[in-house]
Amino acid sequence: MKLLLKLGLIASLLITSSFAEKVYKLRIATTWGPTLSPLFDAAENMAKIAEEMSNGQLKIKVHASNRHKAPLGVLDMVKGGQYDLGHSASYYWKGKDIATLPFTSMPFGLTAPEQYAWFYYGDGLDLMQKVYAKHNVLSFPGGSTGVQMGGWFKKEIKTLEDLKGLKMRIPGFAGEIMAKLGVQVTNIAPGELYTALDRNNIDALEWVGPSMDINMGFHKVAPFYYTGWHEPASEMHFIVNKRAYKKLPKHLQKILKISMRVAAYDMYVQNYDMNAKAWEKMKKEYPNIQVKTFSKEIMAAMKKANSELRAELSAKSPELKEVLDNQEVFQKRTREWTKMSDYLYLKDNLE
Amino acid sequence: MKLLLKLGLIASLLITSSFAEKVYKLRIATTWGPTLSPLFDAAENMAKIAEEMSNGQLKIKVHASNRHKAPLGVLDMVKGGQYDLGHSASYYWKGKDIATLPFTSMPFGLTAPEQYAWFYYGDGLDLMQKVYAKHNVLSFPGGSTGVQMGGWFKKEIKTLEDLKGLKMRIPGFAGEIMAKLGVQVTNIAPGELYTALDRNNIDALEWVGPSMDINMGFHKVAPFYYTGWHEPASEMHFIVNKRAYKKLPKHLQKILKISMRVAAYDMYVQNYDMNAKAWEKMKKEYPNIQVKTFSKEIMAAMKKANSELRAELSAKSPELKEVLDNQEVFQKRTREWTKMSDYLYLKDNLE
Numbered sequence: 123m124k125l126l127l128k129l130g131l132i133a134s135l136l137i138t139s140s141f142a143e144k145v146y147k148l149r150i151a152t153t154w155g156p157t158l159s160p161l162f163d164a165a166e167n168m169a170k171i172a173e174e175m176s177n178g179q180l181k182i183k184v185h186a187s188n189r190h191k192a193p194l195g196v197l198d199m200v201k202g203g204q205y206d207l208g209h210s211a212s213y214y215w216k217g218k219d220i221a222t223l224p225f226t227s228m229p230f231g232l233t234a235p236e237q238y239a240w241f242y243y244g245d246g247l248d249l250m251q252k253v254y255a256k257h258n259v260l261s262f263p264g265g266s267t268g269v270q271m272g273g274w275f276k277k278e279i280k281t282l283e284d285l286k287g288l289k290m291r292i293p294g295f296a297g298e299i300m301a302k303l304g305v306q307v308t309n310i311a312p313g314e315l316y317t318a319l320d321r322n323n324i325d326a327l328e329w330v331g332p333s334m335d336i337n338m339g340f341h342k343v344a345p346f347y348y349t350g351w352h353e354p355a356s357e358m359h360f361i362v363n364k365r366a367y368k369k370l371p372k373h374l375q376k377i378l379k380i381s382m383r384v385a386a387y388d389m390y391v392q393n394y395d396m397n398a399k400a401w402e403k404m405k406k407e408y409p410n411i412q413v414k415t416f417s418k419e420i421m422a423a424m425k426k427a428n429s430e431l432r433a434e435l436s437a438k439s440p441e442l443k444e445v446l447d448n449q450e451v452f453q454k455r456t457r458e459w460t461k462m463s464d465y466l467y468l469k470d471n472l473e
Numbered sequence: 474m475k476l477l478l479k480l481g482l483i484a485s486l487l488i489t490s491s492f493a494e495k496v497y498k499l500r501i502a503t504t505w506g507p508t509l510s511p512l513f514d515a516a517e518n519m520a521k522i523a524e525e526m527s528n529g530q531l532k533i534k535v536h537a538s539n540r541h542k543a544p545l546g547v548l549d550m551v552k553g554g555q556y557d558l559g560h561s562a563s564y565y566w567k568g569k570d571i572a573t574l575p576f577t578s579m580p581f582g583l584t585a586p587e588q589y590a591w592f593y594y595g596d597g598l599d600l601m602q603k604v605y606a607k608h609n610v611l612s613f614p615g616g617s618t619g620v621q622m623g624g625w626f627k628k629e630i631k632t633l634e635d636l637k638g639l640k641m642r643i644p645g646f647a648g649e650i651m652a653k654l655g656v657q658v659t660n661i662a663p664g665e666l667y668t669a670l671d672r673n674n675i676d677a678l679e680w681v682g683p684s685m686d687i688n689m690g691f692h693k694v695a696p697f698y699y700t701g702w703h704e705p706a707s708e709m710h711f712i713v714n715k716r717a718y719k720k721l722p723k724h725l726q727k728i729l730k731i732s733m734r735v736a737a738y739d740m741y742v743q744n745y746d747m748n749a750k751a752w753e754k755m756k757k758e759y760p761n762i763q764v765k766t767f768s769k770e771i772m773a774a775m776k777k778a779n780s781e782l783r784a785e786l787s788a789k790s791p792e793l794k795e796v797l798d799n800q801e802v803f804q805k806r807t808r809e810w811t812k813m814s815d816y817l818y819l820k821d822n823l824e
Contacts, residue, residue: 171731175731177722177723177724233587233815233819234586239745240741242742244746295710321526349821351818362774372525373527373529376525380732380735391590392590395594397814398810405809415820421821455749458749458752461823463682464619464815467701470702471808472808
């Protein structure tokens with residue numbers, strides 16, 4: 123072999139193999155503590171899948187909130203480039219950008235399959251990128267909790283009158299609806315919730331669902347468990363710094379995107395299973411827990427308050443209005459199918 | 474650089490780069506025609522994702538049924554090694570191996586989220602590999618149709634008496650249940666179904682749901698559309714020849730598995746959306762279509778026939794019995810959660 127040819131061969135092999143072997147180290151900041159299943163699991167699942175599929179080229183370090191100390195600062199840190207990726211939920215930064223609110227869940231809104239259909243086969247994902255463009259990040263679905271429960275109540279709620287003056291911990295948009303119904307909405311740090319409920323400093327609280335409520339112990343001191351109305355399919359989100367994303371070769375971008383997509387679906391399914399198992403356990407240990415639904419009168423008042431709040435926010439933000447209107451049209455059509463498929467199937471088997 | 478060292482370097486680079494670049498060409502046989510959305514789409518989606526994530530190292534050719542001419546021979550072809558992979562549904566080969574039946578869907582069985590929870594967080598996937606081990610293939614979920622509709626009927630069915638002697642095309646296990654109720658179950662080739670229904674050679678037929686029924690045109694000649702009971706979440710399957718799988722490097726095995734997993738979830742969501750859109754279109758063009766549910770009397774008779782058939786089959790196959798029993802325990806627990814979450818949420822919003 124001529125020397126020149128040999129050198130050329132070496133050079134080309136060096137280029138190929140260094141490209142094939144180059145390791146990209148990324149870091150993801152999550153809103154969650156390191157043992158918070160299934161939320162933290164979704165970020166870890168994503169990182170593991172990405173590393174395995176890329177044959178080690180993508181190494182993603184997952185940081186829990188105890189590491190970066192800014193659980194609700196995930197958007198800022200990813201936007202600013204301190205982290206390449208984040209795992210959180212868009213409604214945590216509705217104060218900074220109200221248009222991100224509907225990408226998590228809206229009261230009386232889309233269920234999980236409806237919402238995934240909206241993201242992936244409707245306009246959801248495109249609208250989300252449009253809203254996030256100003257933050258210089260990409261945003262993708264990051265796992266659904268499915269239906270969140272309406273909360274734990276110490277006394278049964280029968281009429282609108284029973285809600286008046288009731289002290290309840292329920293944050294966000296749902297809290298604003300409850301406030302319109304006369305509830306005295308309070309905010310209490312998660313670590314103090316159980317004691318507050320036990321000592322009657324609050325009368326009720328909203329958390330997530332059996333899978334995450336069970337470790338909080340609320341069922342031991344407040345036996346009325348109300349069904350969900352305010353977060354029918356809360357979607358978490360992966361966010362990605364655009365510059366960090368652009369530095370990756372095309373196939374690693376694809377690996378990253380698919381890892382996020384599958385980790386999101388997986389979290390939904392994992393939590394479905396966890397809820398079923400946690401509920402079975404709770405009910406066995408505390409058979410006096412009673413599942414309740416709010417009365418038609420209360421539901422009607424909640425829906426009215428919800429419509430008023432949506433109208434107020436839409437009037438302030440045309441960007442939010444575009445997303446809400448799009449979701450509404452999608453929901454109207456898709457719910458017809460949900461009714462004749464899932465709903466009537468379940469009704470035939472449950473009643 | 475010493476010559477020996479130089480040669481060693483060249484050799485090691487050659488190994489690295491050829492490993493990194495080696496292209497693996499696989500072929501997948503599907504049961505579906507090349508335009509059959511969303512079923513054929515799921516196989517194509519999987520192949521595309523795998524190729525992109527592997528940077529072209531995995532090239533998977535997707536063959537529609539018009540190519541290999543054996544739509545229901547997919548298991549045999551993958552088992553025999555003519556194809557590396559297959560995309561089909563396990564209940565198509567229940568005649569060869571009855572224990573594969575419950576991996577598609579069972580009457581009065583699991584819904585889509587329940588079933589994915591069973592596969593991935595219950596024992597479903599392990600049981601499936603155990604059943605398929607004797608065929609020397611691996612099997613993975615390949616996409617859910619969600620709830621399939623109960624079928625198109627020319628006349629309204631009010632009582633058990635109305636079912637007696639009714640000529641209906643409904644294959645498989647559901648057909649056996651209908652036969653126990655006195656229905657004259659017939660089998661007719663798909664291409665002749667519309668004419669048979671139009672000319673009253675049959676009185677009713679079962680197909681899939683709006684997304685796939687719309688192109689068949691049944692709604693034009695049979696206005697009563699009954700809700701589903703027999704296939705609440707029919708899961709398609711990817712099957713993989715074990716030898717072909719073992720030849721792949723670890724990271725490509727992972728890419729293949731994740732591509733199948735995400736394509737399966739995607740198909741479920743895609744079909745949810747397609748059903749909603751197709752139903753809206755059908756209803757607009759043919760406003761006289763009526764959605765009906767079977768009466769409590771008919772449902773009770775179907776459930777009784779279903780239990781009898783399950784018991785008969787279980788007595789013949791301990792392998793099938795193990796799967797059915799496992800599913801039943803899982804369903805009992807998980808349905809409690811479905812009831813208090815999805816079902817009561819929808820009920821509050823629909824009634």
